[in-house]
Amino acid sequence: QVSAQQGPWRGAGQSAGSPAYNYMFQMPLPIGPVAEPELTVNVNGRTVQYYSVTIEPFTQQVYPNLGPAHLTGYNGTAPGPTFKIPRGTETIIRYLNRGELSAAVHLHGSYTHSVWDGWASDEMQVGQWKDYYYPNSETARPIWYHDHADGHTATDAYYGQAGVYIITDSAEDALGLPSGDYDVALALSDKRYQSNGDLASPNGNPINFFGDVIHVNDQPWPYLAVEPRKYRLRFFDMSLSRPYDLYFADPSGNWIPFQVIGSDSGLFGAPVSTNNLLIAMGERYEVVVDFSSYAGKNITLGNNLQQGQIQEYDNTNKVMRFVVGNRVSDSSNNGAVPSVLNANIEWPTPRTTVDHTFNFQMGGDSVWTINGIDFSNVNNRILAKPQQGSTQLWELRHTGGPAVHPVHVHLVNMQIISRTGGSRGVLPYEAAGLKDVVLLEPGEVVRVLAFFGPENGVYMFHCHNLIHEDNTMMDAFNVTYLQALGYNQTTDFADP
Ligand code: C2O
Ligand code: CU
Ligand code: CU
Incomplete structure (x- = not known):
């Protein structure tokens, strides 16, 4: 069994009440379906793919010995179908809502x-559809x-409305990183079950939801049969409230060093070596791990328990297992990770003046706010109006x-510039690439620099503890372009 080399442990753990799961590391990791376009159109050098996805209820036999769990997900799977889209191929995805609640994707x-x-609030009601266009x-x-x-993002994500969408490009393909079966997406989540094998609701506690059953690709504590060679693993933290501190342990419990090669915005300039990887809700990290010295052994992916803010339960220190075989069937793309992965990261122009300060806080009655303003405050929720094309420093x-x-x-x-006020600074793999999520622990102050370039319009920003x-820890910013034309941003463009 795994023993973590380092603390801090939060004690023995307890159960949140899910029935005991007796199949730990015995069920294979599900590798979900890849979305297939219904139509591909080539016009004037552009490629546009049409997909359709139905949000619909389905059941999943999670506990082999109990009743099924009821979920609602994209095309009846959880996670939803995996999209693999070459950069620049445009997609139009028709989402049809045949679930039980309104939906926005x-x-x-x-x-x-x-x-x-x-x-x-731009929701498809039940029975409605919407076409989403992505360049x-x-x-x-x-x-x-x-x-x-x-108001029900957490519920919907928990019951299955979440999936992986990978953009590929030729620069990355040219690097010879592990690919095909050696490139695996791992979506982490935690859930709770009732005694009948169905899911327990994530609602009821406005502070956090912590499950006692850890899932990867919606399977509790699975195993993956791997070959003794390098793998590219893409981690997604799709949990509602749980961050993970991931490590790979050999059968003696020793941690295996690995390389972090990318995060939210793709590949780093250079790989970062580490023994463990902190990933919070909404974040993505990609790693290369080398199983070549472990033929015939089991490697356990563990979660080094956090102290203090995270409620831990029995077995939440384990995530999944890699069962390493004895033979490599394909040794291509198994070389050393290139020391230069990405020479084209678009780092924002440096800036030292703080443009906005945002306080993430709890108000009365467990209402969470940003600067005291919650998302239902329609007339005041636009908290910043950066001009399109500008760079801002947010605290x-x-x-x-x-x-x-x-x-x-x-x-x-x-770009994560600094983290002060707590006990840690910016982690090396947080600083190595551009991010769209940054973890704030109690007391911390984090400065981020961002270029408001890709689009104009009103967008949300929020806490990704769903x-x-x-509970309304969400507001908006307006990347202004139309401001020059004299519109009143708040009233004319409060909602897209
Ligand atoms: Cu992953 Cu506004 O969300
Ligand atoms: Cu987002
Ligand atoms: Cu929060």
């Missing part, structure tokens, strides 16, 4: 016009899509509440 990490960004002009990166409906402050706040800003990529988001 957000492509997290994309340069999407605000009309298709999944604005929380996919971003460089290669691991992004994801999930529901964003006003994000954790000013209260017993929980962590991973702050997500739509549309832009952020329990906080639904």
Whole structure:
């Protein structure tokens, strides 16, 4: 069994009440379907792909010995179908809502016009559909899509409305990183179950939701049969409230060093070596791990338990297992990770003047706000109006509440400049690339620099603890272009 080399442990753990799961590391990691376009049109050098996705209820047999779990997800799978889109191929995805609640779909990490960004109140009611258009002009990166409906984003994501969307490009392909079966997306989430095997609701506690059953690609504690060679693993934290501190442990419990090669906005300039990787809700990290010295052994992906803000339960220190075989069937793309991965990161122009300070805090009655303003405050929720094409320095402050706040800003990529006020600075892999989520722990002040370039319009920014988001820790900013024409931004453009 795994023993973490280092603390801090939060004690023995307890159960949140899910039935005991007796199949740990016995069920294979699900590799979900890849979305297939219904139509591909080539016109004037452009390629446009049409997809259709139905939000619909389905059941999943999670506990083999109990009744099924009821979910509602994209095309009846959780996670939803995986999109793999070459950069510049445009997509139009028709989402048809045959679920039980209204829905808004957000492509997290994309340069999407605000009309298709999944604005929380721009919802498809049950029975309605909407076509979302994505230019996919971003460089290669691991992004994801999930529901964003006003007030029930956490519920919808928890019951299955979340999926992986990978943009590829030729610069990345040329690097010879592990690909095909050796490139695996791992979506992390935590859930709770009732005694009948169905899901327990994530709602009821406005501070956090922590499950006691850790899932990867919606399977509790799975295993993946791997070959003794290098793998590219793409981690997505799709949990509502749980960050993970991931490590790979050999059968003796020793941690295996690995390389972090990219994050939210794609590949780093150079790989970062580490023994563990902190990933918070909404964040993505890509790593290369080398199983070549572990033929015939089991490698466990563990979660080094956090102290203080995160409620831990029995077995939440384990995530999944890699069962390493004895033979490599394909040794291509198995060389050393290139020391230069990406020479084209678009770092924002340096700036030292703080343009905006945002306090992430808890008000009375467990209402979470940014600068005291919650999302239902329609006339005041636009908290910044950066001009399109400008760079701004934002100071994000954790000013209260017993929980962590991973702050997500739509549309832009952020350079994490500094983290003060707490016990840690900026982690090397946070600084190595541009991010769209940054974790704020209690007392911390984080400065981020962002170029407001890709689009203009009104976009949300919010805490990606989805329990906080639904409890209104969300506001908006308006990337202004029309301001020059004299419109009143607040009233004319409060909603896209
Ligand atoms: Cu991943 Cu506004 O969300
Ligand atoms: Cu987003
Ligand atoms: Cu929060």
